[in-house]
Amino acid sequence: MLSEAAQRGGASERQALGQQRFPEFRDLITYDNDQFRDTLLPLYKDMLKTFREKYWLAQPSTREHYATLLRFVELWNRHLERPLPPELLLH
Numbered sequence: 001m002l003s004e005a006a007q008r009g010g011a012s013e014r015q016a017l018g019q020q021r022f023p024e025f026r027d028l029i030t031y032d033n034d035q036f037r038d039t040l041l042p043l044y045k046d047m048l049k050t051f052r053e054k055y056w057l058a059q060p061s062t063r064e065h066y067a068t069l070l071r072f073v074e075l076w077n078r079h080l081e082r083p084l085p086p087e088l089l090l091h
Contacts, residue, residue, distance in 0.1 A: 037080060044073050 001017060051058070051066055058066075 041076055048073055
């Protein structure tokens, strides 16, 4: 859509389209963010709890994934609380 708008009227047409459609995209982003924070991240935390409680039952190949899951959850916890700049999440 943006490239078509740019072809029709250049940067000003593209900017107008962006401003017109932004509320739709903002609502999608808000929905996804809320769903992750309120539904998905708590499920990941539950996975960690189960992993810790039942660690002795896990296959060695499954145990290898615990550290990755723990890091994933902790980074998102920190990110949602805002002590980490977004750039650090990439490393």
